Amino acid sequence: GQNIDQPTEMTATEGAIVQINCTYQTSGFNGLFWYQQHAGEAPTFLSYNVLDGLEEKGRFSSFLSRSKGYSYLLLKELQMKDSASYLCAVIDSNYQLIWGAGTKLIIKP
Amino acid sequence: ETGVTQTPRHLVMGMTNKKSLKCEQHLGHNAMYWYKQSAKKPLELMFVYNFKEQTENNSVPSRFSPECPNSSHLFLHLHTLQPEDSALYLCASSQMDDRGNTEAFFGQGTRLTVV
Numbered sequence A: 001g002q003n004i005d006q007p008t009e010m011t012a013t014e015g016a017i018v019q020i021n022c023t024y025q026t027s028g029f030n031g032l033f034w035y036q037q038h039a040g041e042a043p044t045f046l047s048y049n050v051l052d053g054l055e056e057k058g059r060f061s062s063f064l065s066r067s068k069g070y071s072y073l074l075l076k077e078l079q080m081k082d083s084a085s086y087l088c089a090v091i092d093s094n095y096q097l098i099w100g101a102g103t104k105l106i107i108k109p
Numbered sequence B: 001e002t003g004v005t006q007t008p009r010h011l012v013m014g015m016t017n018k019k020s021l022k023c024e025q026h027l028g029h030n031a032m033y034w035y036k037q038s039a040k041k042p043l044e045l046m047f048v049y050n051f052k053e054q055t056e057n058n059s060v061p062s063r064f065s066p067e068c069p070n071s072s073h074l075f076l077h078l079h080t081l082q083p084e085d086s087a088l089y090l091c092a093s094s095q096m097d098d099r100g101n102t103e104a105f106f107g108q109g110t111r112l113t114v115v
Helices: none
Strands: A003-005 A009-013 A018-025 A032-037 A044-049 A053-057 A060-065 A070-075 A084-091 A097-099 A103-108 B004-007 B010-013 B018-025 B031-037 B044-050 B053-057 B064-070 B073-079 B087-094 B110-114
Touching: A003 A084, A009 A018, A018 A032, A018 A084, A018 A103, A032 A060, A032 A070, A044 A053, A044 A060, A044 A070, A070 A084, B004 B087, B010 B018, B018 B031, B018 B087, B031 B064, B031 B073, B044 B064, B044 B073
Parallel strands: A009 A103, B010 B110
Antiparallel strands: A003 A018, A018 A070, A032 A044, A032 A084, A053 A060, A060 A070, A084 A097, A084 A103, B004 B018, B018 B073, B031 B044, B031 B087, B044 B053, B064 B073, B087 B110
């Protein structure tokens, strides 16, 4: 079967750095997305990785290792508004999105 | 107008009611999706429409009935639902072509409560 694993919940301190991991086992791979979802709101696109390596976008970076079936989302200089759920999703060989359950990130002052 | 719009935002319905959820996208995308999001569970893909043709139906009970009259509009018709159907229902759109699929853009969702 297809599976995406993420930690259920993480806690970090304002101003710090946090890394949210995602491991996947899917039938094929055509890219990986990270989305942010605030409570009661729609998921919004953060990043897309299809090749190995690090993609940096402001305070957020996303890393991919296809050989390890592994990605992480790195958030720097954490702000209170970063409190949200972070969803990892993989595009499989049929170009279907397979979603993780999301990681709830709690930021404390 | 925002990219993907869903109405209503909140819906409470009895198990014998019939209601419809509406989704509209203004992004010119050719694919639209219905997802169900329950607490602490992954997003569950329910239906996919590509160029108005339904391409996926992931074993969704017949009490959920989708309709896609054109590439910009998507409906989810609900009837005789069960309390376990209470969830956030999200609509999304993307652009599909020979190279694959762009990122999905989501609507704000409809919070459905079945009583």
